[in-house]
Each structure stands twice: as C-alpha cells, then as structure tokens.
Amino acid sequence: MKKLLGLSALVLVVFPAAAMAQANPSNTGNVAVNGRVAPVCILGGPNPALVDLGVMIAITGTRAGRIAVLPAQSVSLPASFCNFAGSQVTVTANALLAANAGAPPAGFARAVNYTATAAGWAAGNAATTTAATANGSSASSTGSGPSHPLPKLADIGVTLSSFSVPGDNLLVTGNYSGTVTVTLGPAAVAN
Amino acid sequence: MRKLLLIAAPLALLASPVLAQSSTGNVIVNGAVASRCLFTTNSKTITITELAQTGTGAGAGSLDAATVNGRNETLVGWCNSSASTMTVTATPLTNVASVATGFVNRVDYTATANANSVNATDTSVGALAAGTPANVGLFTGNVLVTLSAASTAAGLLVAGAYAGNVAVTLAPAI
Numbered sequence: 484m485k486k487l488l489g490l491s492a493l494v495l496v497v498f499p500a501a502a503m504a505q506a507n508p509s510n511t512g513n514v515a516v517n518g519r520v521a522p523v524c525i526l527g528g529p530n531p532a533l534v535d536l537g538v539m540i541a542i543t544g545t546r547a548g549r550i551a552v553l554p555a556q557s558v559s560l561p562a563s564f565c566n567f568a569g570s571q572v573t574v575t576a577n578a579l580l581a582a583n584a585g586a587p588p589a590g591f592a593r594a595v596n597y598t599a600t601a602a603g604w605a606a607g608n609a610a611t612t613t614a615a616t617a618n619g620s621s622a623s624s625t626g627s628g629p630s631h632p633l634p635k636l637a638d639i640g641v642t643l644s645s646f647s648v649p650g651d652n653l654l655v656t657g658n659y660s661g662t663v664t665v666t667l668g669p670a671a672v673a674n
Numbered sequence: 675m676r677k678l679l680l681i682a683a684p685l686a687l688l689a690s691p692v693l694a695q696s697s698t699g700n701v702i703v704n705g706a707v708a709s710r711c712l713f714t715t716n717s718k719t720i721t722i723t724e725l726a727q728t729g730t731g732a733g734a735g736s737l738d739a740a741t742v743n744g745r746n747e748t749l750v751g752w753c754n755s756s757a758s759t760m761t762v763t764a765t766p767l768t769n770v771a772s773v774a775t776g777f778v779n780r781v782d783y784t785a786t787a788n789a790n791s792v793n794a795t796d797t798s799v800g801a802l803a804a805g806t807p808a809n810v811g812l813f814t815g816n817v818l819v820t821l822s823a824a825s826t827a828a829g830l831l832v833a834g835a836y837a838g839n840v841a842v843t844l845a846p847a848i
Contacts, residue, residue, distance in 0.1 A: 509845035512713035512749040514819045516840060518722035518742070518767050518781065522833035525734055566726070566735055566777065567833040634832050636776035 524570055524667040527561040527638070534558065534643060536579075539595060540654050548653040550595065555644035563604075563667055564636040571630050571670040572604045572639060578615035578622040579661035581654075592617035592652035598645040599663045603638055605631040613661075617649040622661075630670035641665060709846030711758055713817075715750035720821065725767070725781060726831045735830040742767075742783055742824035749842060751789070752814035757847030759807040760817070762787045766798035767838035769831075778829040785840040789817040797823070798838065810844065817842055 534556045541551040581593035594615035601609040611626030641663060648654060722745065727738040762785050769779040782798045790813035796805030819840050 508708060508710045509843055510711045510713050510716070510751065511841050511843045512716040512751060512817065513718075514747045514749065514785075514840040514842070515717075515719040516722070516745075516767055516783075516821065516838040517719060518725040518836035518838075520726045520769070520831045520833045520836065521724060523726075523735060525730055564735060564776070564830055566830055568772065633772060633774040634777045634830070635774060636830060 520566065522565075522567040522669070524563075524565040524669075526563045526665060526667050527559075529641070529665075530559050530561065536646075536659075539579075539646070539659065549651060550646060550648045550654060553646040555642050558641040558643075558663075560639040560641065560665060562636065563639045564634070565631070565667060566634050567669075568633050569630050569670045570604075570635065570667060571628050572601045572609040573625060573627040573666040573668070574599050574601045574609045574611050574641070575623060575625040575664040575666070576611050576613050577662045578613035578619070579659040580615070580619045580622055581657040581659050583655065583657045584619070586618045587652075587655050590652055591655050592649045593655045593657075593659075594619045594622060594649055595654070595659060595661070596645075596647050596649065597643050597661075599626075600642045600644070601628065601665055602640050602642070604635065604667070605629045612645065615649065617652055627671070639665065639667070707754065709753075709755035709758070711751065711753035711755075711844030711846050713749055713751035713842075713844065715748075718747035718749060718819075720745045720747050722836075725836060737781060737824060737826045737831060739824040742781065743822050744820065746818055746820040749787075749817040749819065750815065751817055751844055753810060753812060753844050753846055755846040756812045758810050758812065759845050759847075760787055760789055760792065760794040760810040761804045761807045761843045761845070762794045762796040762819075763802070763804040763841040763843070764796040764798040765802060765839040765841075767836040769834045769836045771832045771834045773829075773832055776829050777832050778826045779832045779834075779836075780826065781831070781836060781838070782823075782825050783821045783838075784823040786820045786822065787817055787840070787842045788820070789813055789815070789844075794842070796840075799825075804843070807845070817844075 579595035609628030794808035
C-alpha cells in the first residue's frame with residue numbers, strides 16, 4: 484500500500500511540471516533607464532536692475548541738507564526657482580556710500596542706510612538693515628529667510644525701504660551707490 | 675544426366691524455408707522541439723547623467739529631450755518559431771521626490787525594440803500597458819532598444835534620481 488501511494492504521488496508531480504514548461508515559454512529582457520536632475524537654483528534677472536533714488540536730501544525747510552523721506556523701491560526677480568526641497572533666500576545689503584572716500588567733517592555723514600527685504604519665497608521674508616557709520620564703515624549686512632520645504636517657482640520681490648543717515652547727519656555732496664545681493668540656494672544646515 | 679537433375683531438386687527444397695523466415699521490424703523515432711524564445715543577454719542599463727537643460731536660459735531646469743532621445747542598448751535573444759512575437763512595455767522615468775506647483779517628476783518616452791528588422795514600440799504616456807505585439811518570427815541575434823519622443827508635462831524637473839524601465843517580451847506561438 485505504501486508503494487502504491489508513492490507511485491501515485493510521483494505521477495501527480497511529473498505531469499504538472501511538464502505542462503508548465505509548455506504553457507509559459509515567453510521570455511522578457513529589461514533595459515533599465517536611469518536619469519538624474521542636479522539640484523539647482525536660478526534667479527530671474529532683476530527688474531529694474533538699477534534703482535535710482537535721485538536727490539536724497541531735502542532741499543528746503545528745516546531738514547534742508549538732511550535725508551528726505553524717500554519712498555520704498557521695489558525690484559522683481561521673476562521666475563526664480565529651486566528644483567529641490569530646502570532652499571532659502573539670503574539678502575546682503577551694502578549701504579549707499581558717497582563716492583568721495585574721505586572722512587566727513589563732524590555733523591556730516593557719507594552713508595545712507597536702508598532695509599532690504601526679499602519676499603515671496605518661504606513662509607517668512609529675508610531681510611536686513613544696514614548699519615553703516617557716518618564715515619561709511621561697517622556698510623554691509625546680511626539676513627536670511629527660512630527654509631522652504633518644497634521645490635519652488637516664484638517671483639521674488641525685493642523692497643528697499645527705511646532710508647536713513649547715521650545720526651541724521653547732513654549728507655556730504657556727491658554720488659552715492661550701494662548694492663543689494665540676493666542669493667537663492669540650499670538652506671544652511673544647523674550644526 | 676537425368677539422375678543428376680533429381681539430386682538437384684532436394685537442394686532447392688532445402689533453401690526455400692530460409693527465405694520465408696526473414697522479417698523487418700521498425701522502431702519509429704519521433705521528436706519535438708517546443709516553440710520557445712530566450713534572452714541570452716536579458717539586462718542592460720541606460721544612464722542619463724542630466725535630464726534637465728543646464729545654464730540660465732529660458733528653458734533652464736526643464737527637460738532636455740536630447741539627453742533621452744536616441745539613447746539605446748542591445749539585448750540578445752532568439753525565438754525558434756516563425757510565429758513568434760515581440761512586445762515592449764515602457765515605464766516612465768519617475769522621481770520619488772515631492773513636486774510643487776510648476777514642477778514635474780515624470781519623464782515619458784517611446785521605446786522601440788528592433789529584432790529581425792521588425793520594430794515593436796510602446797509609449798510610457800498614460801497607463802502602464804504593453805504595446806502592440808509585432809511578429810518577429812524566427813531569429814537569433816540582437817534586440818536593439820531605442821528611446822525617443824521624450825516629454826514631460828509643462829514644468830521644471832524636480833532634482834534627484836529618476837528610474838524607468840523598458841521590458842521586451844519575446845513570445846513564441848503556442
């Protein structure tokens with residue numbers, strides 16, 4: 484009886500195996516296609532590229548010779564993007580300094596400070612306010628915004644505002660110039 | 675002279691029973707070769723080092739189709755049946771990274787497999803499904819897989835690694 488059971492089992496195993504070999508004879512080859520996109524941030528060209536404040540002092544009145552109320556200035560960086568998560572905007576502003584590098588007399592200044600704010604990227608803005616002294620030293624300052632958690636495509640708006648002079652001194656005559664540098668890149672990693 | 679003839683007759687009678695006993699047996703030998711296809715080189719990889727347009731021009735960050743189109747690799751296989759078919763299934767290049775407004779993480783393309791001077795194609799656009807089978811017949815040799823018509827939805831490509839696949843299936847007539 485044991486032998487009979489053994490034979491039956493063998494027959495049952497052999498026939499299905501032969502049937503499977505006939506039923507599925509197709510064969511598949513695979514070509515894996517792998518690609519990569521590098522992380523990159525690109526800022527749109529600033530519009531306008533030059534901000535001209537014109538004459539910055541009051542000509543008449545009690546504030547004659549001192550800084551006038553200057554309206555805020557706006558610059559757009561259209562279609563700026565980062566294609567990865569975790570990017571941030573950093574703004575570095577340099578105070579407007581008189582072209583004449585000589586030390587100003589007492590009561591005068593050769594620097595105009597302002598606040599530069601970059602908006603439209605992360606949940607918070609990137610902002611900084613320059614704090615140059617009357618003679619133009621310490622003209623540079625930097626501020627960063629928070630990290631943005633996703634890739635982003637947006638217009639970044641930069642606003643220059645709150646123009647002021649150290650000590651509200653009289654401004655020396657001449658041409659003044661400053662710069663605002665906007666950097667879009669990976670968020671700084673905390674140590 | 676007559677006596678001699680009489681002797682010869684019994685000799686003829688003796689030879690006759692030997693001829694009557696000859697016989698032919700036949701063993702019929704039958705064989706079969708199952709219809710079959712097999713890839714002898716069944717795996718290759720196409721690597722695209724940068725899918726997006728570089729630089730700072732108007733298209734920067736979007737797909738550079740030229741990096742995909744024309745890329746090819748060669749598998750090797752055979753089919754032993756004249757009714758064999760070849761089918762291609764193209765899976766898009768995708769990136770697991772999250773997307774945001776203005777971005778995409780999928781690159782579609784068309785894959786063409788050529789064997790025995792017969793093309794079978796499939797596009798990765800839409801749902802994942804095999805292309806139309808092509809009758810590739812009886813052949814042995816290269817199966818050239820070529821990519822073309824790369825595209826994305828409107829948007830910039832998210833950074834990171836992208837992976838796709840072209841499956842070529844050879845099937846004999848059953």
